[in-house]
Amino acid sequence: MxxxxxxxxxxxxxxxxxxxxxxxxxxxxxxxxxxxxxxxxxxxxxxxxxxxxxxxxxxxxxxxxxxxxxxxxxxxxxxxxxxxxxxxxxxxxxxxxxxxxxxxxxxxxxxxxxxxxxxxxxxxxxxxxxxxxxxxxxxxxxxxxxxxxxxxxLSRVAIVDFDVHHGNGTEDIFQHEPRVLFCSSFEHPLYPYTGAATNNEHIINLPLAGGCRGSAWREQVTQHWLPAIDAFAPQLILISAGFDGHAEDEMAHFMLREEDYQWIATELKQLADKHC
Known part of the structure; x- marks a missing residue:
């Protein structure tokens, strides 16, 4: 469909x-x-x-x-x-x-x-x-x-945020809500200068240095996010789809490309098909 x-x-x-x-x-x-x-x-x-x-x-x-x-x-x-x-x-x-x-x-x-x-x-x-x-x-x-x-x-909702900036507001709202698994990757240090020190079982932050390329980003996502989402078995997956980590975006310093966003979309779709 x-x-x-x-x-x-x-x-x-x-x-x-x-x-x-x-x-x-x-x-x-x-x-x-x-x-x-x-x-x-x-x-x-x-x-x-x-x-x-x-x-x-x-x-x-x-x-x-x-x-x-x-x-x-x-x-x-x-x-x-x-x-x-x-x-x-x-x-x-x-x-x-x-x-x-x-x-x-x-x-x-x-x-x-x-x-x-x-x-x-x-x-x-x-x-x-x-x-x-x-x-x-x-x-x-x-x-x-x-x-x-x-x-x-629902008792299990996953939120995936791959914007180049930390989803600090979403983390603030769900920091005490274990029914929500929140995954945020972001350039650090960069506005809003939060998230790098978070210690929470249902919040998985990936603070990554400027210049991060797609291969390094995919490695971190594969190691930390995908197994956690799979184990969480979400009934619904929501995505904060910020594309400002693209190499041609001048406001940040990630080096992601279209194929990286296609890759994460495919991975999340497979998890959704399995669990949702």
Missing amino acids: PITIFSHPSCYYHENGVDHPECPERLSAINDQLIRSGMEYVVMQRDASPASKEALYLAHGKLYVDELFAKAPTEGHIWLDPDTIMGPKSLNAALHAAGSGLNAVDQVMKGTNEQAFCAVRPPGHHATREQAMGFCLLNNIAIAAEHALNQYQ
């Missing part, structure tokens, strides 16, 4: 300012490639629905969520932290970004499709339970995982 892609036009209207790396053109690049490759006619594309406050409360503190709604500007912009901006259309974009993860979980758990991809922004994995940071307002992947745990009474 072809993969379902969830997105929403509102995700284009969250503005970070001129020349900001987290920009609407990121979504345009995905859509352009779908058209260029011919995959537009193969995949199923669906509009995401917005996440409710109740869904957000599962991963974020009620006070944080309520204040985020109260702070949302009707004009101009505000700064939620030194890196994270919020404009008049940011909250709606963030709600649809989070909602896409809920839609994806629902589709997979109800058996409508076995796999889904969320093409959304703003991103989420730096947002902690109580704080926006690193361009992230809401932690999309954590909200999706909490939805799976609570709505479908």
Whole structure:
């Protein structure tokens, strides 16, 4: 069955300012490639629905969520932290970004499709339970995982985060939740300068030096992640798919290539087919 892609036009209207790396053109690049490759006619594309406050409360503190709604500007912009901006259309974009993860979980758990991809922004994995940071307002992947745990009474959910930056927000939210196995690989030292000292049985961090090539990254993933995920036997696998570890990304110093991302996707699909 072809993969379902969830997105929403509102995700284009969250503005970070001129020349900001987290920009609407990121979504345009995905859509352009779908058209260029011919995959537009193969995949199923669906509009995401917005996440409710109740869904957000599962991963974020009620006070944080309520204040985020109260702070949302009707004009101009505000700064939620030194890196994270919020404009008049940011909250709606963030709600649809989070909602896409809920839609994806629902589709997979109800058996409508076995796999889904969320093409959304703003991103989420730096947002902690109580704080926006690193361009992230809401932690999309954590909200999706909490939805799976609570709505479908799952007892084992794996989250794999191969963004070049540590998924500190996701770790913060699930640090005391053994039903979630969290695996994060990242360049270290690099923003947000966390994760290297984590000591937790259900959190497997791979802090790797700048210049890391695909062979070294695959070796670490094969040694540390794949056996742990297999032993955990997840009922659902969620992926924070950050591709900024690519060799051509100028904001970091990993040297991954397309074939490395294809490799990890294949490995995770095999684990999903076995356990989920």
